[in-house]
Amino acid sequence: MRHLMSPLDFSVEELDQVLDLADDIKKNPEKYAHVCEGKKIATLFYEPSTRTRLSFEAAMMNLGGKALGFSSASSSSAAKGESVADTIRVVSCFADICAMRHPKEGAPLVASMHSSIPVINAGDGGHQHPTQTLTDLLTIRSEKGRLDNITVGLCGDLKFGRTVHSLIEALVRYEGVKFVLISPEELRIPDYIRDDVLRASGHEFEEVIRLEDALPELDILYMTRVQKERFFNEDDYVRMKDFYILDKEKMRLAPSDMLVLHPLPRVNEISTEVDSDPRAVYFKQVQYGVYVRMALILTLLEVDIC
Numbered sequence: 001m002r003h004l005m006s007p008l009d010f011s012v013e014e015l016d017q018v019l020d021l022a023d024d025i026k027k028n029p030e031k032y033a034h035v036c037e038g039k040k041i042a043t044l045f046y047e048p049s050t051r052t053r054l055s056f057e058a059a060m061m062n063l064g065g066k067a068l069g070f071s072s073a074s075s076s077s078a079a080k081g082e083s084v085a086d087t088i089r090v091v092s093c094f095a096d097i098c099a100m101r102h103p104k105e106g107a108p109l110v111a112s113m114h115s116s117i118p119v120i121n122a123g124d125g126g127h128q129h130p131t132q133t134l135t136d137l138l139t140i141r142s143e144k145g146r147l148d149n150i151t152v153g154l155c156g157d158l159k160f161g162r163t164v165h166s167l168i169e170a171l172v173r174y175e176g177v178k179f180v181l182i183s184p185e186e187l188r189i190p191d192y193i194r195d196d197v198l199r200a201s202g203h204e205f206e207e208v209i210r211l212e213d214a215l216p217e218l219d220i221l222y223m224t225r226v227q228k229e230r231f232f233n234e235d236d237y238v239r240m241k242d243f244y245i246l247d248k249e250k251m252r253l254a255p256s257d258m259l260v261l262h263p264l265p266r267v268n269e270i271s272t273e274v275d276s277d278p279r280a281v282y283f284k285q286v287q288y289g290v291y292v293r294m295a296l297i298l299t300l301l302e303v304d305i306c
């Protein structure tokens with residue numbers, strides 16, 4: 001039985017197969033409409049979510065299965081003091097697969113150790129968010145045509161942004177990827193990503209503060225929200241929250257084929273006037289997220305498609 005805690009749990013070849021399957025699902029949804037009949041996904045969300053939880057549930061329903069779960073710690077027995085280990089033992093009796101989001105780094109990993117069903121990390125604190133990464137990779141591959149030989153700018157809260165950490169770990173496995181890390185001093189990428197992932201991989205990367213300086217050379221701009229819930233004090237958050245605002249004027253500095261991605265939710269970091277720019281693919285990205293989660297469910301459940 002396999003779980004998904006980090007994008008590295010799949011080899012590059014396995015990841016390609018998941019993305020290929022997602023492509024096929026996109027093209028032939030009817031072929032997959034009943035393949036998970038009788039199966040259930042449990043979504044155990046101890047932290048807020050709109051996209052990730054609903055897209056897991058939609059993914060299972062699109063496959064003919066059903067979904068159950070909870071959307072906040074306060075509505076689960078966690079509020080009574082139940083451990084993640086006990087919760088997953090119980091949920092293993094109700095469902096065939098589960099997606100867990102938790103504010104504590106490593107909680108889904110603990111769950112996976114006590115589970116008799118596959119566990120998917122749907123975001124653990126400021127650590128990892130592998131299914132957002134699958135979504136991002138599918139979006140880039142589909143809209144750009146490749147995952148290698150690209151210059152990727154990651155902008156915003158690189159310190160607490162788990163989607164950024166997972167995406168970098170996944171992208172260093174492709175050739176010719178150059179990273180431009182755009183953040184204020186206080187929200188720089190954690191040392192373990194800079195040293196153990198970026199430096200160790202030998203990929204070219206630079207850290208800059210001004211988005212304007214980076215824009216002209218980018219193939220992909222990955223914008224992120226300042227992660228309010230991970231700040232220790234409100235003042236720091238208020239000082240940082242509008243540090244970057246991508247607007248029409250800044251988009252003029254970007255190449256005509258640069259793509260703008262964002263895991264969403266957006267707060268102020270992308271002005272709504274950018275939404276109609278053909279380079280803005282962040283809402284398309286949400287749709288890719290459903291296809292790739294369908295592909296992931298099929299892969300982890302080892303469902304045979306005839």
Ligand code: NCD
Nearest residue numbers: 051052123163225263264265
């Ligand atoms: C992200 C997350 O939860 O880390 N959201 C998502 O799943 N699409 C990004 C964020 O909350 O900023």
